[in-house]
Amino acid sequence: MTIDKDFFRQVMGRFATGITVVTTSSQGTPAGLTVNAFCSVSLNPPLVLVCVDLNSQALSLIRESKAFAVNMLHNKQEYLSRCFATHSRDRFENFCQVSYHTAVTDSPIFDDSLAFIDTRVVAEYPGGDHAIFLSEVVAMGTSERTTYAEKPDELQEPLMHLNGNTPTEPPAPLLYFMAQYRHLAEQYREPSLPTSAHDEAYERKSST
Numbered sequence: 001m002t003i004d005k006d007f008f009r010q011v012m013g014r015f016a017t018g019i020t021v022v023t024t025s026s027q028g029t030p031a032g033l034t035v036n037a038f039c040s041v042s043l044n045p046p047l048v049l050v051c052v053d054l055n056s057q058a059l060s061l062i063r064e065s066k067a068f069a070v071n072m073l074h075n076k077q078e079y080l081s082r083c084f085a086t087h088s089r090d091r092f093e094n095f096c097q098v099s100y101h102t103a104v105t106d107s108p109i110f111d112d113s114l115a116f117i118d119t120r121v122v123a124e125y126p127g128g129d130h131a132i133f134l135s136e137v138v139a140m141g142t143s144e145r146t147t148y149a150e151k152p153d154e155l156q157e158p159l160m161h162l163n164g165n166t167p168t169e170p171p172a173p174l175l176y177f178m179a180q181y182r183h184l185a186e187q188y189r190e191p192s193l194p195t196s197a198h199d200e201a202y203e204r205k206s207s208t
Contacts, residue, residue, distance in 0.1 A: 009179075016177040021084045022050050024061045024068040025106040030095050031058040032108065034085035036176050037130070038070055046137040046149075048117060051130040057092065059131060066121045068135065069107035074114040074171035075183045081174060103139035104148060114173055115142045142170065 023032040037051035048070065052059050062068050073081055083096035090096055100108035103118040110116070119135035126132070138149045175182040 013178045016175055016182070019073045019081045019174045019176050019181075020050075021071045021073065021080060021110070022052070022058070022062075022068050023071060023100075023108040023110075024058055024065050025102075025108060026061040026064040029061065030100075030108050031061045032071075032084045032091075032095065033058045034081045035070075041134065047122070048119060048135055048137060050133050050135070051127055052133065054129055054131060062121065062133065063124070065106065067105035067107050068119055068121070068133070069103070069105065069109050070117045070119070071108075071110045071113040072115045073174040074112075075174050076171065077110075077112070077114075078174055078181050080110070081181070103141070103146065105138065114170060116140065 017036040018038075020035050020038050021032045022035045022038070023030065025031070033052065033056050035050055035052070039049055041047040041049050050068070050070065052062065080096055080098060083091050095108070098108075099111045101111060103109055103116075105118055105120065107118060109118065117137050118139040119137050121133050121135045123134040124131055125134070136149075140147060172184045175184065
């Protein structure tokens with residue numbers, strides 16, 4: 001029995017995700033690709049994981065630089081997700097016309113991203129038609145704050161101020177569900193368990 005890959009894609013598409021653009025740079029050449037196979041792995045040390053298609057132009061540059069950044073997209077950046085997912089001249093020659101800066105590594109960080117994580121690769125694993133990269137966070141930030149692993153917290157002017165806007169609350173994330181881009185229809189909010197209560201519940205479960 002074999003798993004039908006098209007149905008597998010449909011089933012996995014029922015898991016709603018955010019959208020990121022993973023970026024890197026090697027010898028002055030930037031590259032990026034749209035990724036939703038991204039997750040946190042560990043708090044101590046802070047580790048994240050991304051999966052990169054073996055046919056991606058960015059793969060060799062990630063291997064060369066041993067670093068990448070994860071740019072989390074908001075709901076006004078669908079065009080960036082589409083651009084970095086296509087084999088277009090705008091992507092490969094113009095880096096999708098996006099303005100960016102760098103933090104610790106030379107990996108591009110979009111000036112108007114929802115949030116970013118800058119990382120150094122600590123391990124690579126085979127993952128079928130993808131390469132799995134495990135990386136340690138060396139810098140991260142939002143429009144209000146940037147922090148570095150080897151420095152005290154440093155505040156920066158909110159990026160939305162730089163764009164002439166007054167920040168109130170973060171923009172909504174860009175979502176992907178059932179092979180379509182989605183936006184949050186409303187800001188439903190329900191607090192999760194407090195950290196201490198969550199930890200206690202986990203410890204009780206683990207001890208049983």
